[in-house]
Amino acid sequence: MKVKSRTVLVSGGASGLGWATAQQFSAAGARVVVMDLSGSIARVREAGDAASIEFVAADVLDSDAVAAAVAHANVRNDLCVVVNCAGIGDPALVVSKHGAQELAAFERVIRVNLIGTFNVVRLAGGAMIGNELRGEERGVVVNTASVAAFDGQIGQASYAASKGAIVSMTLPIAREFARHAIRVVTIAPGLFETPLLGELPDEVRAELGQQVPFPSRLGDPAEYAQLVRAIVENPMLNGETIRLDGAIRMAPR
Numbered sequence: 001m002k003v004k005s006r007t008v009l010v011s012g013g014a015s016g017l018g019w020a021t022a023q024q025f026s027a028a029g030a031r032v033v034v035m036d037l038s039g040s041i042a043r044v045r046e047a048g049d050a051a052s053i054e055f056v057a058a059d060v061l062d063s064d065a066v067a068a069a070v071a072h073a074n075v076r077n078d079l080c081v082v083v084n085c086a087g088i089g090d091p092a093l094v095v096s097k098h099g100a101q102e103l104a105a106f107e108r109v110i111r112v113n114l115i116g117t118f119n120v121v122r123l124a125g126g127a128m129i130g131n132e133l134r135g136e137e138r139g140v141v142v143n144t145a146s147v148a149a150f151d152g153q154i155g156q157a158s159y160a161a162s163k164g165a166i167v168s169m170t171l172p173i174a175r176e177f178a179r180h181a182i183r184v185v186t187i188a189p190g191l192f193e194t195p196l197l198g199e200l201p202d203e204v205r206a207e208l209g210q211q212v213p214f215p216s217r218l219g220d221p222a223e224y225a226q227l228v229r230a231i232v233e234n235p236m237l238n239g240e241t242i243r244l245d246g247a248i249r250m251a252p253r
Helices: 016-027 038-047 063-073 103-129 157-180 202-210 221-233
Strands: 007-011 031-036 054-057 079-084 139-144 182-189 241-244
Touching: 007 016, 007 063, 007 103, 016 031, 016 079, 016 221, 031 038, 031 063, 038 054, 054 063, 063 103, 079 103, 103 139, 103 157, 103 182, 139 157, 139 221, 157 182, 182 221, 221 241
Parallel strands: 007 031, 007 079, 031 054, 079 139, 139 182, 182 241
Antiparallel strands: none
């Protein structure tokens, strides 16, 4: 699928992997709509490099706000790509010296990462289904999981569960959407230079990068965005989860 002069919607698009993806498609000539929390959008606008990208403030768990963002993106009936990058990490032991993990903390990660992704897929998917078929396909959905879905570390029970569920729903949604000529693919990134890792000291981030077999460094968000574009442009990629991780397999800790 070619995206020039058509619309791409990126959730969680005001930072990290999502922002790199928004920039990638903007450079390719697409109309790009970023959906994110208002605070994240404000930080991007302050940076002064977002003139060609549209922003809509929405929490992925707010169905009304997401529906409004989707309607804005599809105002020309040409929404053809949806990329889900919104997510959080909240590492915690199931049982620590302070006792059992608060159930609300586990639920929050599941809600944002899994239910938030599904919320965007169902609403954006519904919008794309109503659009005119151009060529052999109508649209592409790209979701973001994590290698934690397969190699979850100690303290990642909620995160790994949420990302594993995104992997698990990829094929059934791809099978359902196939009748509408919409593809669904998931990317499972490894260790990337994102805000989640940006809070760590430089020496810790360097050490993490050395754990990657090759290239032995943290991934560049632009490399994630490049894969998203490759997925969009290759019509035979469907119903699959692709690891983007430099061959890393995460240790228990």
